[in-house]
Amino acid sequence: MTSLPVFIILMGLLASVSHLTAVPWKYEPVDQNFPTLTPDTAVTFDWPAGVDRDTVGQYQVESRHQELSVERPATGEHQRIRILIRTPKGASGNRPAVVFMHGAGYGTCDNSFGDVARTLASAGFVTAVLDKPVWSTTDADRDYPASAKAYERVANLLRDRDDVDASKVGIYATSESTWIAAMLLTMDHRIAFQILLSPMVYSPRHAMGFFVAQDFAIAGANQGYQSVVRRLFSTDASLLGLNNLDIDPTDRYTYAIPTLLAYGAKDVMTAQVEGVQRVLSQAHASGNENVTVRSYPVSNHVLRLGDEARSGTPLADHYQQDMIDWAVGQVHGLHQTSPSVGGATIHQSIAVPTDLRGRRSLTIYMLVLHLLTLVLLLAALVMALVAGLMKLFRLRRRKDPVLGFSHGFGGTLVTITGTTLATLVLFGAGLGQVIMAVVRLGWGGVPDQAGVSYWSWPVIQVVCALVIWAWSRTFARMVEVASLRGLDRLPDQVRTSKAGGPSLRQQMRSMDPRPVLASTRFGVALFVVTTLAMFGVLLIFAFWGLFIYQ
Incomplete structure (x- = not known):
């Protein structure tokens, strides 16, 4: 009793x-699809007669390291970063250039983007890969505005080179760095084009809440563990001095320039359907109709064919060729003749939890x-x-x-x-x-x-x-x-x-x-x-x- x-x-x-x-959490609509206009991922342009076309492997590649001290304005802290610059040997005239922006982790100039940067350089581009600017931050408190300033300094470094056309410097950003790319484009209106792999179009709270909830289900975890996800991503991180969760990754400059979006069909981290819809909407609102979307079968979040934790994992078939063809066409100002959306059907399992808040x-x-x-x-x-x-x-x-x-x-x-x-x-x-x-x-x-x-x-x-x-x-x-x-x-x-x-x-x-x-x-x-x-x-x-x- x-x-x-x-x-x-x-x-x-x-x-x-x-x-x-x-x-509360809304998972609907589920199993969204964004049909492509063609299964072919090739990017083609209307090349006028007599115009020389740069192709992959056309030039041998020279590599040289530089050093640069970048400051974190919030603390006055400096980081000495190394920059690996690859140039096309024997290329005449001022060349287009690309700055590579790191995703999550602690990549360096020597272990990041090596295959893509070298291939781009062999097609006539000057490429710059730098050590990721992190200072004393961690993944939880990364200083995105300071990182954007660091990448802007590297872009200016390329513009100041005698072999670079200052009006044709673009960026290549993946995953986490697409949040930083949005800030960079607000600071630097001279960026000519952008190549975005699996872009995080929504705020970190919404984007990470989406992929963690989706991956918990894919991993076969008990449905009860989803309650952990809901509560975790409802944290008011500002109480802990963490202010990145609710940054707005879009404004009128974010997609106002020629943009290539590339997705992997086996990417389990990115909200692709709603992401593409939002990018197209933001671009059109900015008066930009030059957005190309490509979806590659079998490939993952960073367009690799398999586990990226293993060295030597190849990129998706045709991706490098397609990406370089698009970049070459952009810097020549040509009219694209291939469909704007191509490749595998774009799929998304659940909705982005945009109602999540701290x-x-x-x-x-x-x-x-x-x-x-x-x-x-x-x-x-x-x-x-x-x-x-x-x-x-x-x-x-x-x-x-x-x-x-x-x-x-x-x-x-x-x-x-x-x-x-x-x-x-x-x-x-x-x-x-x-x-x-x-x-x-x-x-x-x-x-x-x-x-x-x-x-x-x-x-x-x-x-x-x-x-x-x-x-x-x-x-x-x-x-x-x-x-x-x-x-x-x-x-x-x-x-x-x-x-x-x-x-x-x-x-x-x-x-x-x-x-x-x-x-x-x-x-x-x-x-x-x-x-x-x-x-x-x-x-x-x-x-x-x-x-x-x-």
Whole structure:
């Protein structure tokens, strides 16, 4: 009669937390398609008679390194970057040029874009690949405006060269750097053209929320883990000093110049259908009709045929030739004769979650809950270690017990704590497996078959219910023991004392002196701290949606 109400109250509280922290998410429309005008990806132009056409392999390529110091204006920090400039040997006149912009990670001038930059140079372009400007930032707090200024300096460096036509300097940007490219085009209106691979057309919050949710499903993770995605990408990161999540990657300059969009049909990170629609809409609004879209079958997010984590993974068939044909046609100002949209049918599995937004109250609750639980767990661990050392010391000298738990509460505490922490480890293992699968998908690999990431969610839900039942039984037992010791009469004793009867101390001396929890204050303190820590873990489970049973 006591355990059941306690169980219902605890379950109701935790289920309420799960529902109150739930974030709505619209996945519709699903399975969108953007049909191409032709399966052929070739890019052709109306070449006038007598005009020489630069082709792949026409020139030998010379390479030379330069160094440049770039500043991060927000902090005054400087980074010495190396720039690898490739030039077409023997090419006459001033040549067009391309600045390469890095995607996620920490690429250098020597290990990035080597095949594409060399091929472009062999077709008559001067290319510049630089060390990624990162300063002391991480992936979480990358300084995009400062990065845009660094790339602008490299573009100006190319314009100042005697062998470069300053009016024909373009950019080649992939993935994350397309957010920076948008800022660069706002700063530098002299950029002549842009080649964008898998562009991130939406804000980081919406773009990353899309690909993580999609990849969780592709990896076979239990549907419950989607609640983690929803809550995570509803974080108000500005509270942590992170301001990149909600940058607007489009303005009237972003797609106002000749643009080539290239996608891989097996890209699992980019919202391609809505992305193409938005690019075309923004370009047309800026008065630009010169947008070419190409979709390549079999290729991944960076247009590679396989896992990019392995060296030597080739680019999609015909991509380099098509890209260079397009760039050559642009710098000559020719009329394109091939369809603007070609290649494999463009597909998108779910909608971009554009209704996602930072939720400040949810973020504050999340931070306070996780930090407080961590402090309690560390405090419980330290107290347990101290108790163990004291027990060893006292055993050797046959002194009084350190904790002195009574009525089996010590064993119960160990059992429930171990079960709760094991459940926490299982949750971490399930989440870890799906994260690793998402990373492999991002690199173009195939994830392992879903295991713990699928069955762990319902198992954790069942175990959590059993743990709460065990806690309710423990609390009921504590109430029972306390009543047997006469502690349930404490309110009456207080009233008697206030009415002029025996003092509260005198009345308590007549009660059963045996302890309810433990015979030592340290034991009682350890029980209370550990209980609060385990309840904090359950609240964390509730925050991430584990108490939504459906």
